[in-house]
Ligand code: ADP
């Protein structure tokens with residue numbers, strides 16, 4: 393059976409009103425690796441990430457042209473079931489947004505929504521994904537207390553566990569450590585490095601050192617254009633474009 397979690401972008405352009413945020417982007421995201429999207433603020437990183445799970449929903453103000461193919465399906469095509477597309481992807485945003493309920497219920501929420509009612513099975517799911525997110529030891533004695541009582545770093549790991557519990561193939565992270573202290577950031581980075589065995593991971597970061605620690609593959613965006621992309625070593629050690637060189641050297645930020 394062919395593995396799942398393929399993303400391929402073809403001639404993608406995105407417009408907010410008259411402003412073009414992404415300009416004719418074509419790229420294939422490698423499977424089961426960590427792809428990092430880098431580039432200065434406002435260059436379109438978040439827009440590109442959102443385009444992958446249709447969080448960018450075409451409307452009066454948002455226009456999308458070109459294609460985003462997820463497992464071969466054009467997710468901006470007609471008759472696409474958006475919830476099915478989103479189920480393939482777990483999303484971590486800049487700040488964690490736990491649901492206003494207990495730690496346990498945050499994780500059980502998705503599986504319950506998909507019909508799981510067996511308490512024993514839910515217990516096992518909750519334990520499994522809290523372990524995967526490396527949060528279990530810290531919360532096992534207080535599973536039924538509100539998620540909002542956790543530290544921000546713990547909440548981000550909870551959100552990771554919640555996302556994974558729905559069974560995605562792809563993990564998207566938009567500067568997922570930007571609200572976290574260094575130790576919590578390290579925690580999350582370590583999880584990503586483990587999870588790439590099983591998931592295709594795409595992370596936006598403006599922290600170059602983090603990009604170097606995580607990336608197998610790099611996309612460098614500048615003013616809405618994909619200037620350069622390739623294996624991390626190539627982009628960091630031997631960038632081809634002048635503008636990439638300047639960004640990597642920290643001349644522009
Ligand atoms: P980055 O994540 O690299 O900082 P974004 O993708 O957030 O960049 O933004 C790219 C450009 O699109 C910016 O000029 C930003 O102001 C604009 N933009 C982003 N989101 C919206 C929106 N919802 N409506 C209008 N303009 C937007």
Ligand code: MG
Pocket residue numbers: 437438439
């Ligand atoms: Mg952004």
